[in-house]
Amino acid sequence: MANEPEVTSARALDVLYQKTDKVYYEFARGCGLSETAYWILYALEVSGGSATQSVIADEFSYSRQTVNSSLKTLESRGLVELAPAEGSRRAKLVTLTAAGRAFSDDRIVPAIEAEDRAFTSLSPAERAEFLRLAAAYTAAIDRELRQLANTAERRPAPGADTGRETR
Numbered sequence: 001m002a003n004e005p006e007v008t009s010a011r012a013l014d015v016l017y018q019k020t021d022k023v024y025y026e027f028a029r030g031c032g033l034s035e036t037a038y039w040i041l042y043a044l045e046v047s048g049g050s051a052t053q054s055v056i057a058d059e060f061s062y063s064r065q066t067v068n069s070s071l072k073t074l075e076s077r078g079l080v081e082l083a084p085a086e087g088s089r090r091a092k093l094v095t096l097t098a099a100g101r102a103f104s105d106d107r108i109v110p111a112i113e114a115e116d117r118a119f120t121s122l123s124p125a126e127r128a129e130f131l132r133l134a135a136a137y138t139a140a141i142d143r144e145l146r147q148l149a150n151t152a153e154r155r156p157a158p159g160a161d162t163g164r165e166t167r
Contacts, residue, residue, distance in 0.1 A: 037070045045096075078100070
């Protein structure tokens with residue numbers, strides 16, 4: 001098909017990432033959650049029921065503001081509670097409530113178990129290779145995009161006044 005990306009192109013990987021994101025987006029919506037709220041509950045589940053707001057933001061590369069906004073929604077639904085983290089004046093500890101634990105047991109835990117089954121359907125060598133290649137690609141694209149951003153910062157934006165006259 002003419003619209004299909006070449007199998008060996010970076011675009012093919014972009015399409016796969018978008019399809020994976022769509023799977024999680026639709027699953028989260030089916031649970032009555034935003035995607036961010038889903039990943040917050042996921043993070044709490046794999047952390048044993050509580051984690052700091054900053055750990056959640058860092059693990060999922062969300063801004064603190066995005067996490068805070070979703071936490072307010074989860075808190076208003078009675079699924080999580082926030083309290084000051086021990087030993088810190090600013091950090092907030094996010095903990096599943098009893099309702100949050102029940103919700104997680106019903107919706108989040110089965111999804112984690114499905115992920116585990118899907119991942120272990122690959123051979124140990126395939127799992128190791130997949131993780132190795134994904135990490136290598138992530139590092140490479142991060143390096144390339146940072147370099148691109150640094151280059152863009154050094155040149156004027158299109159249409160910007162450079163102080164030079166044109167004739």
